[in-house]
Amino acid sequence: PIPLQHGAHRTGKRMDADMAKWRGYGLGQFIHWGLYSILEGKYKGKYYNGAAEWIRSWKEVPNAEYDVLNKQFNPATFNATAWAKMAKQMGVKYLTFTTKHHDGFCLWPSKYTDYTIESSPYKKDIVKEVVDAYTKEGIDVYLYFSIMDWHHPDWRYDLKTKEDSIAFDRFKLFTKNQLTELLQRYPQTKGLWFDGTWDNSWKKSGAFTDSLEQYLKSLVPGLIIGSRLRADEKGNRHVDANGVLMGDYEQGWERKIPKTYADVHGNDWDCVMTIPENGWGYAEKWMGHWKTTNELIEMTAQCVSLGGNFVVNFGPKADGSFRKEEIANAKEIGEWMKINSDAIYNCEYAGWEKQDWGYYTKKRGEDKVYMIVFNVPLSGSLKIKPSANYVVEKATLLEGKQQLSTEKLDYGASFIQLPKGKTFVKPFVIVLDIKPVK
Numbered sequence: 001p002i003p004l005q006h007g008a009h010r011t012g013k014r015m016d017a018d019m020a021k022w023r024g025y026g027l028g029q030f031i032h033w034g035l036y037s038i039l040e041g042k043y044k045g046k047y048y049n050g051a052a053e054w055i056r057s058w059k060e061v062p063n064a065e066y067d068v069l070n071k072q073f074n075p076a077t078f079n080a081t082a083w084a085k086m087a088k089q090m091g092v093k094y095l096t097f098t099t100k101h102h103d104g105f106c107l108w109p110s111k112y113t114d115y116t117i118e119s120s121p122y123k124k125d126i127v128k129e130v131v132d133a134y135t136k137e138g139i140d141v142y143l144y145f146s147i148m149d150w151h152h153p154d155w156r157y158d159l160k161t162k163e164d165s166i167a168f169d170r171f172k173l174f175t176k177n178q179l180t181e182l183l184q185r186y187p188q189t190k191g192l193w194f195d196g197t198w199d200n201s202w203k204k205s206g207a208f209t210d211s212l213e214q215y216l217k218s219l220v221p222g223l224i225i226g227s228r229l230r231a232d233e234k235g236n237r238h239v240d241a242n243g244v245l246m247g248d249y250e251q252g253w254e255r256k257i258p259k260t261y262a263d264v265h266g267n268d269w270d271c272v273m274t275i276p277e278n279g280w281g282y283a284e285k286w287m288g289h290w291k292t293t294n295e296l297i298e299m300t301a302q303c304v305s306l307g308g309n310f311v312v313n314f315g316p317k318a319d320g321s322f323r324k325e326e327i328a329n330a331k332e333i334g335e336w337m338k339i340n341s342d343a344i345y346n347c348e349y350a351g352w353e354k355q356d357w358g359y360y361t362k363k364r365g366e367d368k369v370y371m372i373v374f375n376v377p378l379s380g381s382l383k384i385k386p387s388a389n390y391v392v393e394k395a396t397l398l399e400g401k402q403q404l405s406t407e408k409l410d411y412g413a414s415f416i417q418l419p420k421g422k423t424f425v426k427p428f429v430i431v432l433d434i435k436p437v438k
């Protein structure tokens with residue numbers, strides 16, 4: 001291997017209790033809320049065709065006009081408890097919430113910049129409201145933090161001159177101070193979700209990213225940080241020059257899902273996903289295809305079946321209310337999870353041959369495999385091929401507990417017979433009680 005000072009300091013998964021809990025979440029919620037929510041993806045009657053939270057980068061929006069939106073931000077009817085209860089009903093186990101996005105506006109009263117919620121008519125500490133409300137509902141909170149900060153005078157995309165480096169040194173201290181502040185003000189925080197770390201300035205700061213990660217973990221032992229924070233001393237991100245993941249989980253699955261288990265390279269990982277095609281902050285007009293509840297449930301099953309977590313993004317309006325489509329998705333996902341969450345929570349990759357009808361998940365530490373069925377064959381027989389080390393003892397519909405008959409086939413395969421005449425109109429789960437083969 002290539003000798004590295006600032007590459008990965010661990011190979012393989014983190015195996016402590018905090019990470020085991022993270023691994024078992026299955027389903028999470030992302031929330032993007034900030035000044036961009038005021039513009040709603042449009043400006044002076046023209047619609048931005050990029051992601052709404054990036055509207056400040058649109059040539060139609062003068063930076064000076066964007067940057068004073070803090071004077072307008074006043075979600076007077078914002079109710080963090082209502083948010084948390086909607087999330088609880090949906091069945092999410094963790095929240096990732098934007099404390100500061102790329103525009104540099106802080107939803108907490110940071111003492112390291114004036115560009116915070118205190119400079120808005122709202123004034124109150126939104127991060128505290130959200131952290132307290134979600135923690136009270138038993139949902140773990142992770143704080144999203146953008147390293148890239150378009151508002152801060154010392155931010156640099158690259159380090160080309162001595163002046164750049166002097167300014168960026170100030171910026172790195174500012175970043176460390178803000179992160180310290182967040183962890184000390186909100187001690188319930190379970191982890192940090194970093195973004196905005198793709199530019200050369202950060203790629204050239206490998207040693208700093210290493211010391212920053214170690215420092216943050218010294219403040220909060222057990223803190224969970226994904227692979228987007230780090231760079232090694234050669235400018236590699238996510239995985240170091242030896243191909244080893246730098247971070248507690250792989251954070252590259254943004255709006256995309258791995259196809260096979262091989263794609264995740266034995267790492268923990270999460271997939272963060274927008275309901276529209278793209279766009280995380282509120283936009284009056286959603287882009288492209290809007291994912292249905294069934295599609296979001298299938299993506300959840302797909303991620304858990306490959307050993308990851310699925311995190312659905314919500315972009316509330318500037319007043320803190322959610323659009324009706326997001327409310328409907330949350331409600332319908334929650335109704336499905338109420339019946340079927342056994343197949344999602346604390347489950348892992350089963351390692352059985354994928355079949356057309358859907359996805360397998362395996363309950364961690366138990367001889368139970370779940371079939372999450374999305375495509376019912378006209379034959380009414382679902383083919384399974386357990387891994388060689390297990391036999392199936394019993395097959396039961398999770399909802400209603402009806403036992404299903406099975407028919408052995410060649411090569412260790414079987415057919416699970418669905419009840420004749422029963423019509424399935426929603427994705428459903430079959431529980432397989434399995435026994436290890438000695």
Ligand SMILES: C[C@@H]1N[C@@H](C#Cc2ccccc2)[C@H](O)[C@@H]1O
Pocket residue numbers: 032051053054195254272280
């Ligand atoms: C979690 C998501 N990451 C952010 C981004 C981005 C991005 C930046 C450049 C090219 C492609 C994607 C989005 O604004 C959102 O916060």
